[in-house]
Amino acid sequence: MLGVIAPILASASVLFGVISQIRLIIKKQASDQVSLLPSVFAILVTILWIFYGFEIKNQWLAISSILNLICFLVLCFTIFTYRKKTEKIKKFKNA
Numbered sequence: 001m002l003g004v005i006a007p008i009l010a011s012a013s014v015l016f017g018v019i020s021q022i023r024l025i026i027k028k029q030a031s032d033q034v035s036l037l038p039s040v041f042a043i044l045v046t047i048l049w050i051f052y053g054f055e056i057k058n059q060w061l062a063i064s065s066i067l068n069l070i071c072f073l074v075l076c077f078t079i080f081t082y083r084k085k086t087e088k089i090k091k092f093k094n095a
Contacts, residue, residue, distance in 0.1 A: 004060045007053075019072040022078050031082040039079065050083045060085030 025031045045067045053062030 006068060007064040008062040011068055014068050015071055018075050022075055025078050025082050029082060031079040034079050038077050039072055039076045046072055
């Protein structure tokens, strides 16, 4: 039972933080206060958790890690997308 509940709770806590960052970036239309590097490292760590979940044959760990991976990829895409817009706006204002 703990093998089911623990990955779901861990995934929910990670998803809460990632989704709130995505909401904040979209609301402000800027990602200059969010660093891309920790998100990239989080993707790498999440991939390792996915492999570990499959290795120990724990489907709940693998599934929750896959959901985390999707959210981290969306976060990186959002950071990258809104960083470009922020840089373009700054260049336009300075011109």
